[in-house]
Amino acid sequence: MRPCGALLIGVAVVLGAAVGPALAQVLQAPSQGRPITFRDNGQQVDRLAPTPPYAALASGLYGRQIVQAPSQDGGYTVQVWSLLVSPKSTTGEAKLAGAAVLMLIAGRVQVTAGEQRSELVPGATVPVREGAGLRIVNADSRPAQLRAVVVTGTR
Numbered sequence: 001m002r003p004c005g006a007l008l009i010g011v012a013v014v015l016g017a018a019v020g021p022a023l024a025q026v027l028q029a030p031s032q033g034r035p036i037t038f039r040d041n042g043q044q045v046d047r048l049a050p051t052p053p054y055a056a057l058a059s060g061l062y063g064r065q066i067v068q069a070p071s072q073d074g075g076y077t078v079q080v081w082s083l084l085v086s087p088k089s090t091t092g093e094a095k096l097a098g099a100a101v102l103m104l105i106a107g108r109v110q111v112t113a114g115e116q117r118s119e120l121v122p123g124a125t126v127p128v129r130e131g132a133g134l135r136i137v138n139a140d141s142r143p144a145q146l147r148a149v150v151v152t153g154t155r
Contacts (some may be wrong), residue, residue: 002071002140025089033049033051033053034052035065036067057083060086061083061086062086065155074154076152078151079152080147081147081148081149081150085109085144090135091134094137095131096128096148099151101127102146103119103148104121106141106143107139107140108144109146112133114129114132114133
């Protein structure tokens, strides 16, 4: 090994030892993100606010709520979720907060919602009844990404 290469490795080791614990603290710090919300006139409340990080919803299934929009009369709320499915996995059962439509953004998955089983390719959608158990199979070596539009009623 050349002296220059040894010096670079030495610097990387020293910096890694010094920066590593601080970086680990930052990565483990709880996020202050929250879903995007809107005023009555349709304008976003805080367009610079970060959205929440992904969190485990079931084994192999991660999600984050990116939009929450209540109706003007408060009768229902529309939520938009971004979902990720681990590669080469079958998720544990999850239940969404209400009735939903799932759309596959990337990947190829098999979705079981209640008794209904569907194969999804990018752009395909599937309805999910309120209270139905949801399982997703991702046989690919890459994560699958889905979007869920969930409607919950308050009446």
